[in-house]
Amino acid sequence: MSTHILWLIGRRLAAAVLTLLIVSMVIFAITAILPGDSAQQILGQFATPEQIEALRQQLGLNQPAIVRYLDWLAGLLSGNLGESMSNNMPVTELMQGRLGNTLMLALVTAVVSVPIALLLGITAAICRGGRMDKCLSTLTLALVAVPEFLVATLAVLIFAVKLRWFSALSFASDISSPLEFIRTYTLPVMTLCFVIIAQMARMTRAAVVDQLDSSYAEMARLKGLGSLRIALVHALPNAVGPIANAIALSLSYLFGGVVIVESIFNYPGIASLMVDAVTNRDIALVQACTMLFCSGYLLLVLIADVSAILSNPRLRNR
Amino acid sequence: MTDKKLISGEESVRVFEAMHRGVSRRDALRMLGAAGVMAAGAGSLFGSSSVLAAGESTAPVGKRGGSIRVAGVSSSTADTLDPAKGALSTDYTRHYMFYNGLTRFDSQLTPKMELAESMESKDATTWVITLRSGVTFHDGKPLTAADVVFSLNRHKDAAVGSKVMKLAEQMQDIKATGPLEVTITLSGPNAELPSILAVSHMLIVAEGTTDFNKGNGTGPFKVQEFKPGVRSVAVRNENYWKPGLPYLDQIEFIAIPDEASRVNALLAGEVQLINNVDPRSTKRIEASAGHHFVDAPSGNYTDLIIRRDQMPGQSDDFTQAMKLLLDREQIKSAVFRGFAVVGNDTPIAPGSRFFNADLKQTTYDPDKAKFLLNKAGLAGARIPVIASEAATSSVDMAVLLQQSAKKAGLNLDVKRMPSDGYWSNHWMKHPLSFGNINPRPNADIIFSQFFQSTAPWNESGWKNDRFDQLLIQARAETDDAKRGQMYAEMQTLVHDHCGIGIPVFISNIDGVDSRVKGYGTNPLGGFMGYMFAEQVWLDA
Numbered sequence: 001m002s003t004h005i006l007w008l009i010g011r012r013l014a015a016a017v018l019t020l021l022i023v024s025m026v027i028f029a030i031t032a033i034l035p036g037d038s039a040q041q042i043l044g045q046f047a048t049p050e051q052i053e054a055l056r057q058q059l060g061l062n063q064p065a066i067v068r069y070l071d072w073l074a075g076l077l078s079g080n081l082g083e084s085m086s087n088n089m090p091v092t093e094l095m096q097g098r099l100g101n102t103l104m105l106a107l108v109t110a111v112v113s114v115p116i117a118l119l120l121g122i123t124a125a126i127c128r129g130g131r132m133d134k135c136l137s138t139l140t141l142a143l144v145a146v147p148e149f150l151v152a153t154l155a156v157l158i159f160a161v162k163l164r165w166f167s168a169l170s171f172a173s174d175i176s177s178p179l180e181f182i183r184t185y186t187l188p189v190m191t192l193c194f195v196i197i198a199q200m201a202r203m204t205r206a207a208v209v210d211q212l213d214s215s216y217a218e219m220a221r222l223k224g225l226g227s228l229r230i231a232l233v234h235a236l237p238n239a240v241g242p243i244a245n246a247i248a249l250s251l252s253y254l255f256g257g258v259v260i261v262e263s264i265f266n267y268p269g270i271a272s273l274m275v276d277a278v279t280n281r282d283i284a285l286v287q288a289c290t291m292l293f294c295s296g297y298l299l300l301v302l303i304a305d306v307s308a309i310l311s312n313p314r315l316r317n318r
Numbered sequence: 319m320t321d322k323k324l325i326s327g328e329e330s331v332r333v334f335e336a337m338h339r340g341v342s343r344r345d346a347l348r349m350l351g352a353a354g355v356m357a358a359g360a361g362s363l364f365g366s367s368s369v370l371a372a373g374e375s376t377a378p379v380g381k382r383g384g385s386i387r388v389a390g391v392s393s394s395t396a397d398t399l400d401p402a403k404g405a406l407s408t409d410y411t412r413h414y415m416f417y418n419g420l421t422r423f424d425s426q427l428t429p430k431m432e433l434a435e436s437m438e439s440k441d442a443t444t445w446v447i448t449l450r451s452g453v454t455f456h457d458g459k460p461l462t463a464a465d466v467v468f469s470l471n472r473h474k475d476a477a478v479g480s481k482v483m484k485l486a487e488q489m490q491d492i493k494a495t496g497p498l499e500v501t502i503t504l505s506g507p508n509a510e511l512p513s514i515l516a517v518s519h520m521l522i523v524a525e526g527t528t529d530f531n532k533g534n535g536t537g538p539f540k541v542q543e544f545k546p547g548v549r550s551v552a553v554r555n556e557n558y559w560k561p562g563l564p565y566l567d568q569i570e571f572i573a574i575p576d577e578a579s580r581v582n583a584l585l586a587g588e589v590q591l592i593n594n595v596d597p598r599s600t601k602r603i604e605a606s607a608g609h610h611f612v613d614a615p616s617g618n619y620t621d622l623i624i625r626r627d628q629m630p631g632q633s634d635d636f637t638q639a640m641k642l643l644l645d646r647e648q649i650k651s652a653v654f655r656g657f658a659v660v661g662n663d664t665p666i667a668p669g670s671r672f673f674n675a676d677l678k679q680t681t682y683d684p685d686k687a688k689f690l691l692n693k694a695g696l697a698g699a700r701i702p703v704i705a706s707e708a709a710t711s712s713v714d715m716a717v718l719l720q721q722s723a724k725k726a727g728l729n730l731d732v733k734r735m736p737s738d739g740y741w742s743n744h745w746m747k748h749p750l751s752f753g754n755i756n757p758r759p760n761a762d763i764i765f766s767q768f769f770q771s772t773a774p775w776n777e778s779g780w781k782n783d784r785f786d787q788l789l790i791q792a793r794a795e796t797d798d799a800k801r802g803q804m805y806a807e808m809q810t811l812v813h814d815h816c817g818i819g820i821p822v823f824i825s826n827i828d829g830v831d832s833r834v835k836g837y838g839t840n841p842l843g844g845f846m847g848y849m850f851a852e853q854v855w856l857d858a
Binding site for chain 1: 389394395396397398476477479483545546547548572573574575576578579582583585586587588589
C-alpha cells in the first residue's frame with residue numbers, strides 16, 4: 001500500500017477523533033441544559049431540599065460544569081466511563097451485556113440484509129426500466145414508507161400470538177439451542193430488515209445505474225458485451241465506494257435507531273438503555289451511550305471510506 | 319368479570335398460627351372455611367368461598383412448584399432493590415418478593431401484623447413493637463430489633479435519599495428495648511403508624527446493609543439474578559417463616575413498557591401476569607381461552623381542580639356548579655369503559671377503610687348548575703380548563719365537561735398541555751385544571767398531603783380550620799370507630815366545600831394466565847397491591 005493511501009486514511013482517522021471531541025462537548029452542553037438533574041430524578045416528588053442538596057454533594061453535581069466535563073473527559077481517555085448516578089453501578093458494567101446484545105442483533109441483521117439488498121439493487125439496476133425494476137422500486141418504496149412499529153406489531157400478532165411460531169419477546173440472555181436462536185431473533189431481525197433492505201437496495205441500484213450510465217460502460221456495450229457482464233465485471237467494482245457508503249449508513253441505524261424494535265420486543269439493547277438514561281437524567285450513562293453511538297457511526301463511515309479508497313484503482317496503483 | 323380466587327395465603331397463615339396456639343387440625347380447617355364464608359358474605363375481594371367451605375376437604379390451599387414470568391410496566395437502570403428508594407410499581411413488586419414489613423395491608427388496606435407480632439400503644443405516641451421470633455434473613459442471620467431500628471432510621475438520613483423521609487420524620491426516637499422489642503416514640507400521636515409501617519418503603523432490611531443488589535430480606539423469595547433495566551429472577555426461600563409459602567419455585571420479573579406488546583406477550587404465552595392493561599385490550603384478553611383479566615378497584619383518581627383562592631372558584635356557587643356538571647356515569651362508561659367506580663368528591667374510595675357511605679352522592683344536574691352559575695353571575699362566561707395526558711384521561715374528561723357546561727350556559731375552553739413538565743408548570747396553577755393522584759395507604763396520609771390547609775399539594779388552595787383540627791385529633795384517636803367518625807366528618811367537609819371534583823376512581827386491570835391461581839385484588843395498585851408473589855400458585 002502506498003504512503004499516499006496511508007496518509008488519506010490517517011487524515012480520516014484524525015477527523016474522526018476531532019469529531020468525537022466536538023461531539024463530547026455538544027453532549028455535555030445539551031445534557032446540562034436538560035431541566036432537572038439526577039438528584040431530583042432519584043429522589044422524586046417527596047424530596048426535601050436538604051435531601052436534594054445532600055445527594056448533589058454526593059454525586060458531585062455541585063462542581064462547575066467545566067470541571068465535571070474535564071473530569072469526565074479524563075476518565076474517558078483512561079477507559080473509565082464513570083458510575084451510573086441512578087444505581088451506583090459502573091457504566092461499563094451496565095453497558096457490557098447490552099452492547100453485546102445490540103451487536104448481535106446488528107450482526108444477524110447485517111448478515112441477512114446485506115446480501116438480499118445487494119441482490120435486489122443490482123438486479124434492479126441491470127433490468128433498469130423493465131418490469132422487474134418497476135416492481136422492485138415500488139416494493140422497496142412501499143416498505144421504506146411503512147413505520148417499523150406497524151411491521152413489528154403486525155408480525156407479533158400474526159407469528160407470535162396467532163401462529164405461535166416465534167417468540168413475541170426477545171430475551172437475548174437465555175438462548176441454548178439454534179432453534180431457540182431462530183425463535184428469538186426472527187421477528188426483530190425481520191422487522192429491521194424490512195426497513196434497511198429497502199433503503200440499501202435503492203441506494204445500491206442508484207450507484208450501479210450511475211456507473212452503467214458512464215462512458216466506459218457504453219464503450220463496453222458497443223464492444224458487444226452482455227449487460228450482465230457489464231454490470232458485474234465493469235460497473236460493480238467501480239460502484240463499491242458508494243455501495244459501501246450505503247451499507248454503512250443503513251447499518252449505523254442499527255446502533256441507535258432501533259429503539260422502537262427494542263421496546264416492542266423487549267430486547268435489552270443499548271438504545272433502550274440510553275432512553276432510560278435520559279429519563280433518569282443519568283448523565284454519565286447518556287454521555288457514554290452517545291459517545292458509543294458516535295464512535296460506532298464514525299467507525300462504519302471510516303470502513304466505508306477506506307474501502308472506497310482501496311477500491312479506487314487510481315489511488316491504489318499510484 | 320372473572321372470579322377465580324381461593325383463600326388467600328394470609329388466611330392460611332392465620333390458620334397456621336392458630337394451630338400453633340393449640341387448635342386442632344379439624345378446627346383449623348373449619349376456620350379456613352369460616353374465613354371464606356365471611357369473606358363472601360362481605361362481598362369481599364377474596365372471592366368465592368365455595369372452594370374451601372365447611373372443612374370437609376383436606377385440599378391444600380395452593381399447589382407448590384412451577385415458575386412464572388411476570389411483566390410490569392417500566393424498567394430502567396434506576397431499578398433498585400433498596401426499599402427506601404423504590405419509585406415505581408416494578409420496584410414495589412420486587413421489594414415484596416424479597417422483604418417483609420412489620421405490618422402488611424390486607425385487601426381493604428387494613429394493616430395486619432407481619433414481622434411484628436404485636437404493636438401496642440396507649441397514647442398513639444409511644445409504640446412498643448414485639449417482633450416475631452425465629453425469622454431469618456436469606457443469608458441465615460436471625461431477625462432482631464437492631465435490624466428494625468436500622469431499617470427505620472435509614473429513612474431519616476438525608477444521604478440515603480429515602481422516598482418516605484417526610485413520613486419517617488415523625489418517628490422521633492426508634493430504639494431496641496429488647497432483643498425482639500422495638501420502641502418508637504413519635505413527635506405527636508398518630509394512630510395510623512401500623513399502616514405507615516406497611517408501605518413498601520418501610521420493609522425491613524438487615525442491619526448494616528449497604529449493597530442492596532442481593533435483596534437480603536426475610537421475604538418469600540431470594541434473589542437469583544437482578545439486572546436493573548433487564549430482569550430479575552426470584553427463587554423460593556426454602557426457609558420462609560410462613561410455612562407452606564410461597565407456592566412458586568421461581569418468578570422471573572421483566573418490564574414491557576409498550577401496552578400492546580405487554581398484552582401480546584401475555585396472549586402469546588410468553589408471560590403469565592401483566593398489569594396496567596388498557597380497558598380497550600380487555601376484549602382481546604377475554605377472547606383468549608387461557609387468559610382472563612382482573613379488574614381491581616383502586617384509590618387512583620383524576621380530579622377536577624377548582625382553585626378556591628382565585629376567581630371564579632372563590633364563589634361557592636361556581637364550585638358547586640362545577641361538581642354538578644361532572645357526568646360521572648358518562649365518564650365511567652365512555653372514558654373508562656366501565657372500569658371505574660363512581661366517586662363522590664372525596665378522596666376516600668368506596669369500599670376502602672373509613673369511606674363515608676352516608677354522604678349524599680353528587681349527581682349530574684346541568685339545570686341546577688345553570689341556576690347556580692346565574693346566581694354567581696357567571697352565565698355565559700368563558701373559562702379555560704387545563705388538561706394533559708399526564709393526568710390520566712383528563713383530556714377526555716375535560717371534553718365531556720365542556721359539553722355539559724354548554725348546557726348550563728358556560729363556555730369552557732379546553733387547553734391541552736404537553737405531559738412533559740405538566741406537574742411543575744401547570745398542575746394547581748390555573749383556576750380550573752386537572753390532577754391525578756395515585757392511591758395512598760391511608761386516610762391520614764391523603765388528607766395531610768392534599769387537603770390540609772398548609773399542605774404543599776393542597777390542590778385547590780382550600781382552607782378549613784375545622785378540617786385541620788379533625789385531622790390532628792384523628793391521629794391521636796386510638797379507637798377505630800371514633801376515628802372513623804372523624805374521617806366521615808372530614809369527608810363531608812371536603813365534599814361540600816373543597817374545590818376538588820372526583821368523578822370516578824380508576825380501576826387497575828391486570829391480565830392473568832388462567833393457570834395462575836390465588837390471584838386477588840388490592841386497592842393500592844395492580845399485582846394485588848404489588849404483593850402477589852407470596853400468594854399465587856400455578857395449576858398447570
